[in-house]
Amino acid sequence: MKVSAIASRRFADQLAGPGVVLPCGPFVVRVKSPISQVSSGLHRLYADFDAIESDAFVDFEVRVEPPSVLRRILRPQVIFSCDGRIPFKPLPRHQAFAMLEWGLNWVVSTHAHDHLILHAAVLERDGSALLLAADPGSGKSTLCAGLVHAGWRLLSDELGLVRLDDGRVVPVARPISLKNRSIEVIRALGGLEVGEVCPDTTKGAVAHVRPPRDSVLRRGEPAMPAWLVFPKYSEGAALEVETEGKAHAFMEMVRHAFNYAFLGGDAFDALAGLVDRCEIRRVRYGHLDQVVPLLDRLARGEPR
Amino acid sequence: MSRVAAPRQDSLLAATLREPDEVRSFDLKRWERLIGEARGADLLGQLHERLDAAGRLDSAPPEARRHLDIARRLSQRHREAVLWELDHIAAALGPLEVPVVLLKGAAYCMSGRRAALGRTFNDVDILVPSHALGRVEDALMGGGWIPEGLNRYDQRYYRKWMHELPPMQHKDRCTLIDVHHTIVPPTSGIVPDAAALLARAVPAGQRGAGMYAVLAPEDMVIHSACHLFFNEFHKGLRDLYDLHTLFGEFGVDAGFWPRIQVRAMEMGLARPLLDAMEQSRRVYGTAVPEEARLGLRAALGTPVLAGPRRWMLERVLLPDHPSCASRATRFARWLAFVRSHWLRMPLPLLVYHLAHKALRSE
Numbered sequence: 001m002k003v004s005a006i007a008s009r010r011f012a013d014q015l016a017g018p019g020v021v022l023p024c025g026p027f028v029v030r031v032k033s034p035i036s037q038v039s040s041g042l043h044r045l046y047a048d049f050d051a052i053e054s055d056a057f058v059d060f061e062v063r064v065e066p067p068s069v070l071r072r073i074l075r076p077q078v079i080f081s082c083d084g085r086i087p088f089k090p091l092p093r094h095q096a097f098a099m100l101e102w103g104l105n106w107v108v109s110t111h112a113h114d115h116l117i118l119h120a121a122v123l124e125r126d127g128s129a130l131l132l133a134a135d136p137g138s139g140k141s142t143l144c145a146g147l148v149h150a151g152w153r154l155l156s157d158e159l160g161l162v163r164l165d166d167g168r169v170v171p172v173a174r175p176i177s178l179k180n181r182s183i184e185v186i187r188a189l190g191g192l193e194v195g196e197v198c199p200d201t202t203k204g205a206v207a208h209v210r211p212p213r214d215s216v217l218r219r220g221e222p223a224m225p226a227w228l229v230f231p232k233y234s235e236g237a238a239l240e241v242e243t244e245g246k247a248h249a250f251m252e253m254v255r256h257a258f259n260y261a262f263l264g265g266d267a268f269d270a271l272a273g274l275v276d277r278c279e280i281r282r283v284r285y286g287h288l289d290q291v292v293p294l295l296d297r298l299a300r301g302e303p304r
Numbered sequence: 305m306s307r308v309a310a311p312r313q314d315s316l317l318a319a320t321l322r323e324p325d326e327v328r329s330f331d332l333k334r335w336e337r338l339i340g341e342a343r344g345a346d347l348l349g350q351l352h353e354r355l356d357a358a359g360r361l362d363s364a365p366p367e368a369r370r371h372l373d374i375a376r377r378l379s380q381r382h383r384e385a386v387l388w389e390l391d392h393i394a395a396a397l398g399p400l401e402v403p404v405v406l407l408k409g410a411a412y413c414m415s416g417r418r419a420a421l422g423r424t425f426n427d428v429d430i431l432v433p434s435h436a437l438g439r440v441e442d443a444l445m446g447g448g449w450i451p452e453g454l455n456r457y458d459q460r461y462y463r464k465w466m467h468e469l470p471p472m473q474h475k476d477r478c479t480l481i482d483v484h485h486t487i488v489p490p491t492s493g494i495v496p497d498a499a500a501l502l503a504r505a506v507p508a509g510q511r512g513a514g515m516y517a518v519l520a521p522e523d524m525v526i527h528s529a530c531h532l533f534f535n536e537f538h539k540g541l542r543d544l545y546d547l548h549t550l551f552g553e554f555g556v557d558a559g560f561w562p563r564i565q566v567r568a569m570e571m572g573l574a575r576p577l578l579d580a581m582e583q584s585r586r587v588y589g590t591a592v593p594e595e596a597r598l599g600l601r602a603a604l605g606t607p608v609l610a611g612p613r614r615w616m617l618e619r620v621l622l623p624d625h626p627s628c629a630s631r632a633t634r635f636a637r638w639l640a641f642v643r644s645h646w647l648r649m650p651l652p653l654l655v656y657h658l659a660h661k662a663l664r665s666e
Binding site: 055056057058059060061083084085111113114261262263264266 | 332333335336339340343344365367368370371373374377378381384385624625626629
């Protein structure tokens with residue numbers, strides 16, 4: 001049953017009680033939370049997801065809930081836990097939904113070791129995948145949302161999961177996380193649903209974009225990487241594009257891999273395969289209007 | 305075959321490690337719980353090994369099998385990483401020509417113990433003579449290991465009171481090394497003869513031009529028991545599984561049991577050894593000869609607060625997973641935390657230490 005088919009009141013009750021079971025990339029997670037912001041955020045942004053029957057195999061149970069009674073009185077906070085483990089410090093209560101999203105990223109990036117896990121946004125067009133890899137603050141997620149707006153299928157804004165056996169990237173298709181000014185930039189494009197803005201996180205203001213229905217429905221379809229782009233937004237910059245060498249790209253991607261050391265030789269092979277297969281560009285831009293058409297042309301194989 | 309009654313405070317994980325054939329009748333939900341408990345206890349890799357050895361891996365549905373295979377992949381790769389790290393440590397310490405004894409995970413790995421199968425760990429523990437501590441620390445710093453950014457109090461805590469230097473982390477590989485000069489904190493009041501531990505150590509493998517040794521079998525088991533029963537039981541069930549496999553491997557030699565009894569009495573560490581024997585037997589069904597267990601019991605007498613002590617031990621040795629969580633297990637873990645400090649230092653020092661921690665925390 002789709003999340004959207006469950007009445008919001010019933011959804012909140014289920015979340016506060018037995019939990020809601022959702023797909024999360026290559027895993028199935030049970031989410032429990034008594035917090036209304038978590039329930040409204042999930043109900044809205046995961047509307048097209050299937051709420052899975054509870055007799056399925058659940059890989060992880062995650063909770064977002066207030067800590068002990070004492071702390072609740074002193075300062076309203078939330079903690080994220082996964083099967084009883086608490087990977088992060090508590091956050092102020094108004095960041096509950098953002099914390100769930102960060103927590104789910106943690107669940108995938110620390111357990112999906114049957115994949116090479118890259119810190120990259122992944123989009124698909126005509127069966128081929130585009131990976132965007134960059135350090136935080138480079139505009140990766142904003143560009144990802146801009147490309148989704150332009151019709152690319154969303155695989156993930158954060159986690160490039162490269163299967164070790166065939167090199168394809170597995171979709172996650174969870175909400176795209178936007179920060180600060182990019183929230184307005186993406187809102188202004190129209191057509192994408194942006195959730196509630198959560199101010200004052202350590203990353204500034206944060207809001208999440210609901211993944212398009214088509215991306216969610218096709219979350220079973222992996223895609224073969226064809227393009228690897230290192231984007232760099234800087235305000236007012238003119239468009240600059242250069243082809244990046246394979247060896248440099250490889251070394252840079254090692255830095256963007258979560259589990260390179262864990263996987264050793266398997267990671268090397270998977271990454272070498274990916275870099276070999278991809279056309280690689282380094283792109284500097286000051287506006288989405290410059291870079292989105294450029295990537296569209298790259299995908300169509302047209303000369304720039 | 306008559307089935308042995310389940311022990312008190314049993315878990316699905318412990319039961320499966322005892323009787324892997326039982327998985328034949330597991331439904332999907334039972335597998336889900338087994339995988340969760342094994343992950344919480346840090347025993348997924350060992351569970352893979354156990355099921356594999358029993359020929360029962362194929363009973364696992366794909367959803368569960370996947371987690372077992374991931375654990376196996378990580379533990380195999382972990383072995384390569386440990387050997388690689390030991391080469392680097394050997395390069396740094398080789399020129400000193402001091403004996404270097406590997407402890408715990410790295411020791412199981414290098415001496416080919418079954419306890420190493422499927423097991424992963426975060427740091428390499430080594431034991432060196434106390435007179436060489438300064439030189440070892442300098443040589444490691446020269447090799448790129450940096451003492452963790454601790455404040456002055458923490459530095460003093462380790463250097464003055466503990467049995468190890470503050471942990472050191474390598475600047476490029478981010479690997480951790482703990483340098484010990486004995487096996488229990490001197491502040492505990494128990495002072496085993498560290499020189500005897502080093503003298504009894506046995507060479508382990510050719511890595512690092514043969515410079516590494518591991519503790520003699522009896523000492524290895526006693527150290528493993530101390531590590532578990534003097535600490536906070538974080539990963540307690542995993543450490544107890546180490547003990548179970550060590551007992552199983554060394555215990556084949558009938559001379560092992562009287563020898564270990566003598567060694568434990570000599571070092572004043574008979575209590576943790578007896579705890580190890582009793583708990584490993586209770587949880588994993590370890591074959592411990594009656595004479596060995598009862599002999600130690602008779603020599604030691606009944607511990608203070610025997611009932612509450614048993615109550616606590618049985619609960620902290622459950623997997624750290626919601627399926628085993630309750631108010632009682634939380635309370636038992638808190639007790640174990642308090643107890644570990646109590647054992648580690650005399651009361652005045654303990655009060656000072658805890659007050660310092662409480663007042664200095666952010």
